[in-house]
Amino acid sequence: MKVLITGGSGLLGSALTKKLLKNSIDVVHLTRNKSSKNDVKNYLWNWEKNKIDENCFVGVTHIVHLAGAGIAEKAWTQKRKEEIVKSRVLTTRLMHSKITQLKLPISGFIAASAVGIYGAQISEKVFTEKDKAFEDFMGNCCKQWENSIDKFESISRVVKLRLGVILDKNHGALPRIANMVKNRIGSPLGNGQQYMPWIHIEDAVNVFYKSILDEEISGTFNTVSSDYITNSELTNKIGNVFNRKIWLPNVPSFVLKFLYGEMSETILKGVKVSNKKLKGEINLKYEKIEDALTEIYS
Template identity: 40%
Template structure:
């Protein structure tokens, strides 16, 4: 079975590629760069030119669409917000247009999405895949992103979207940024610390994608978050305890973070409980069901 991955050189794409190859799958990447791997065939695509190398689709059974600009990498100028949106929404459209143009008999299309679909706010309410979408910037991006994925249903492809939480990995992503100030002895709660951080261990996320590829009954939307709901305050406390570092600073005020980070500060200051109802209904077994277990495995 051959899998085509977009965003293959990213944090999740790299881990998924390694898992698939380990299990005997053939993997293609489509990429904007000329990066190459001995065990992966890499093909070019260009969003501005609406171009994907036709050879990328040869023999492909499933596409896993992980491409998307990093939402935490830069201040959210209007230009960068457009990049965040286009790198998800317009790339999805380009994939669909190319698959239909080349008459590719695609069996499965799996797209990343994000828990940003539900909006950025703090609440003790538990949200599931049935909960309504939000109305802020990221929610609107996710809504359109998922609409593009659903187009693949019209050509008979089994389609699924994975609404992903904060990915924990020791190879990049959020965890090194969260732990850095704590390691330096200057860790503190963000805002009031009561906001939740729906998280997922990189190994569990890879296994979710693998299960979705292999299980023909999986379609629709899945929350890729641990069942363990935990607040920023508890995360900070657990990390400090594990790293044997003191927590002596007062909470960092919201106003300071918003001054430094602008609109994207809300990613750190807000968060609600997201529950993986549909994954559990599929009997998915989380390897790391508690935050404490996850951090032990990553240090």
């Protein structure tokens, strides 16, 4: 078994690489940057120039596709929105065309997607994998991303993992909120009632790991914990961990809209997402937010 990971230098890719290597599974990365970290061989690609180092595929049995421009990294200008979509769709197409052209035998294509497919909505409905993509930027982005992934179905087993916010001590959304809370300047965003589907980094890695190894798994899975938690509840639970009372009033929606423009939708809105299908395949270790936060900060 040999696994090629795209975006392997990122939060999820680094943690998955460690787990695979620990289990004596060969890993290589496909990256935009040769000096990319991690103790594995790096191969270069450039989706803007339609270039890929074909040597990356030698002996590869499984591909894990994680690459994509950060959703919340920069303001959503028209140019940035195009990059967010193209860095996912065109990278998938580039790999698909090369693998088809070279007639490479791949036994598993495991790709990230996001619960953002259900859109920035305020709703009490619990969304399942059968629900359609919502008509907003993230909904459309995930739809195009997943459509490009589906093309692999004619050549390989395909698993699409619709991730919630990954909780990790040092990277992503959690340390940003936790730092504010620790410094006594954290407070819920907007009305605080928006849901934030989440998954502990260890569970996210385990889901990808199992999807690589278990040849019986295929299809689309919401990759989230069982706990439906609102922004206000999360902020207060982080406050409990650090023994900080959340005393400031909520950050008004108009301030976030002014600061982040359209991207503010992703933090001011959010839905409940079901993990029933996923739990039919794998047990999660961190089902409750308290358990996840305790593990992360103990």
